[in-house]
Amino acid sequence: MFYIIGLGLCDEKDVTIRGLEAIKGSSRVYLEAYTSILMVQKEKLEAFYEKPLILADRDMVETESDEILASAEREDVSLLVVGDPFGATTHTDIILRARALGIPTRVIHNASIMNAVGACGLQLYNFGQTVSLVFFTDTWKPDSFYDRIKENADLGMHTLVLLDIKVKEQSEENLARGRKIYEPPRYMSIRQAVSQLIEIESLRQTGTLSPDTTLAVALSRVGGGSDNQRIVAGTLTDLVNHPEDAFGDPLHSLVLVGKRLHHLEVEYTQDFAVDLERWRNTAKQVYGCALD
Amino acid sequence: MFYIIGLGLCDEKDVTIRGLEAIKGSSRVYLEAYTSILMVQKEKLEAFYEKPLILADRDMVETESDEILASAEREDVSLLVVGDPFGATTHTDIILRARALGIPTRVIHNASIMNAVGACGLQLYNFGQTVSLVFFTDTWKPDSFYDRIKENADLGMHTLVLLDIKVKEQSEENLARGRKIYEPPRYMSIRQAVSQLIEIESLRQTGTLSPDTTLAVALSRVGGGSDNQRIVAGTLTDLVNHPEDAFGDPLHSLVLVGKRLHHLEVEYTQDFAVDLERWRNTAKQVYGCALD
Numbered sequence: 018m019f020y021i022i023g024l025g026l027c028d029e030k031d032v033t034i035r036g037l038e039a040i041k042g043s044s045r046v047y048l049e050a051y052t053s054i055l056m057v058q059k060e061k062l063e064a065f066y067e068k069p070l071i072l073a074d075r076d077m078v079e080t081e082s083d084e085i086l087a088s089a090e091r092e093d094v095s096l097l098v099v100g101d102p103f104g105a106t107t108h109t110d111i112i113l114r115a116r117a118l119g120i121p122t123r124v125i126h127n128a129s130i131m132n133a134v135g136a137c138g139l140q141l142y143n144f145g146q147t148v149s150l151v152f153f154t155d156t157w158k159p160d161s162f163y164d165r166i167k168e169n170a171d172l173g174m175h176t177l178v179l180l181d182i183k184v185k186e187q188s189e190e191n192l193a194r195g196r197k198i199y200e201p202p203r204y205m206s207i208r209q210a211v212s213q214l215i216e217i218e219s220l221r222q223t224g225t226l227s228p229d230t231t232l233a234v235a236l237s238r239v240g241g242g243s244d245n246q247r248i249v250a251g252t253l254t255d256l257v258n259h260p261e262d263a264f265g266d267p268l269h270s271l272v273l274v275g276k277r278l279h280h281l282e283v284e285y286t287q288d289f290a291v292d293l294e295r296w297r298n299t300a301k302q303v304y305g306c307a308l309d
Numbered sequence: 310m311f312y313i314i315g316l317g318l319c320d321e322k323d324v325t326i327r328g329l330e331a332i333k334g335s336s337r338v339y340l341e342a343y344t345s346i347l348m349v350q351k352e353k354l355e356a357f358y359e360k361p362l363i364l365a366d367r368d369m370v371e372t373e374s375d376e377i378l379a380s381a382e383r384e385d386v387s388l389l390v391v392g393d394p395f396g397a398t399t400h401t402d403i404i405l406r407a408r409a410l411g412i413p414t415r416v417i418h419n420a421s422i423m424n425a426v427g428a429c430g431l432q433l434y435n436f437g438q439t440v441s442l443v444f445f446t447d448t449w450k451p452d453s454f455y456d457r458i459k460e461n462a463d464l465g466m467h468t469l470v471l472l473d474i475k476v477k478e479q480s481e482e483n484l485a486r487g488r489k490i491y492e493p494p495r496y497m498s499i500r501q502a503v504s505q506l507i508e509i510e511s512l513r514q515t516g517t518l519s520p521d522t523t524l525a526v527a528l529s530r531v532g533g534g535s536d537n538q539r540i541v542a543g544t545l546t547d548l549v550n551h552p553e554d555a556f557g558d559p560l561h562s563l564v565l566v567g568k569r570l571h572h573l574e575v576e577y578t579q580d581f582a583v584d585l586e587r588w589r590n591t592a593k594q595v596y597g598c599a600l601d
Contacts, residue, residue: 023420025325025418025419026418027327029326030325030326030327030330031325031326031327031418032325032326033317033322033323033324033325033326033419034321034322034323034324034325034326034329035319035322035323037326038322101420101424101425101427102427103424103425103427103428103433104424104427104433109430109432109573109577110573112577113573113576113577116580124428126317126318126323126420126424126425126428126531127317127325127419127420128315128393128418128419128420128421128424129420129424131423131424131433132393132395132396132418132420132421132423132424133393133395133418135393135394135395135396136395136416136418138401140401141395141396141423141439142438142439142440142441143438144438145437145438145466146434146435146436146437146464146466147433147434148434149434168464172438172460172464174437174438239418281401281402281405284405285401285404285405288408
């Protein structure tokens with residue numbers, strides 16, 4: 018049996034009992050280490066699971082998956098994934114490959130940012146499609162996410178924006194010289210994300226986003242109820258001016274608030290507001306929320 | 310501390326280690342038993358958790374939450390919720406109440422249908438807003454869900470449709486006579502859901518749904534990798550003609566496939582198709598999917 022097991026969002030204790038049993042019964046256990054990151058080191062996971070973990074990078078999961086799947090038709094093999102296994106396309110690829118090889122597969126679900134985002138107090142029902150924001154460079158500023166955000170915003174829906182991470186990237190020089198030397202991981206900060214959003218809005222000028230009147234919520238380390246969880250709410254300007262370290266440690270996500278905002282959502286979220294009065298006034302005057 | 314703990318979607322083994330630790334350390338543990346159902350009996354949960362569980366119905370969670378929260382400022386109290394705690398509005402209510410009382414709260418996340426729906430092979434990124442479908446009666450056929458489905462469909466997005474359940478409902482006679490006698494639980498079937506959708510389409514006639522060319526995926530008991538999981542894919546007509554028992558046991562959910570369908574999504578989902586050829590042909594000809 019080939020298991021793909023979601024580890025949830027925080028640390029070694031967010032695995033489910035079912036997931037832990039599958040891990041303990043597996044001959045080989047791979048840890049996928051590029052689409053997202055857990056907040057604990059591999060060694061801590063290994064100690065808790067009482068199993069050595071084999072790190073699986075993007076190449077291994079996407080193009081060399083036969084190595085992972087080897088022998089899974091006669092013994093149990095597990096691939097551990099941060100969050101839920103169906104957050105990223107790559108996991109459907111490996112399941113399709115397992116199917117083609119006639120290997121039975123089982124998916125063990127867990128929390129992912131796609132549902133844990135509810136922790137900020139905005140209703141999951143009011144979210145439209147999720148978008149990803151990649152690091153801009155001087156010459157490469159892909160902005161198709163903006164069309165998705167506009168589609169959601171036009172309908173009044175919230176948008177979950179997932180922020181880019183760079184793990185196991187090579188510098189141009191090392192890449193050119195074929196040296197397998199990797200840069201330290203980089204995580205997009207909330208301030209950078211908001212800056213990129215404002216940059217594209219100023220190019221497109223559709224009025225979808227407005228620095229001073231678009232409300233947004235920044236999330237850090239939501240998940241298993243960690244002490245590190247941080248949620249910060251404000252206008253885009255509030256967030257871009259907020260001290261970097263006040264957003265907590267990566268990973269970060271950002272929610273752009275849609276116009277169908279309900280007053281209960283405002284009341285829940287205001288606890289996280291940089292400026293309570295501005296949060297409520299904007300919700301009332303710009304979003305048309307029925308607040309006292 | 311007041312804990313709200315997601316139990317995941319299947320049975321007693323879908324709780325996380327963190328959740329189980331919180332349960333074991335709590336003086337009182339409530340089990341919410343109305344917004345959704347687990348697939349196991351309370352007694353089995355109690356045996357596994359080694360804790361007695363107090364059933365909490367809608368009244369208790371929504372209007373008598375002070376009883377649940379009593380003493381939580383000085384000892385640990387847990388409320389167990391099927392899926393993830395942020396699926397239903399009611400849990401933000403009780404957290405707001407805890408806040409007002411100065412009681413520290415922690416949420417322990419888990420899988421919910423909002424992310425486990427990815428098990429059908431449709432990408433979570435391509436989903437728009439989620440809708441709920443309630444049981445129609447002869448005189449009450451609320452159809453605002455249709456507008457939401459149309460909004461998603463117009464943008465080419467998939468729609469997750471959550472099907473109504475009736476737990477602890479009273480008959481009109483028992484209600485009138487004030488007798489606390491409850492009807493057996495009812496769960497909307499896939500066939501009933503599809504019939505209701507087609508009924509509203511025939512009233513509205515916007516062409517959002519078409520019995521013979523709208524693709525849909527029915528899900529039953531997705532979650533912790535249970536043996537009971539069933540996924541059935543087909544046109545709306547395929548599903549409404551499919552044998553009732555072939556959909557598996559409740560709870561069921563339904564996904565309406567949007568026009569942005571990607572060929573990899575078709576390839577993954579076709580394994581669940583009632584009629585493989587029709588599934589692929591419809592994806593190709595009606596949805597414009599680039600398939601061989």
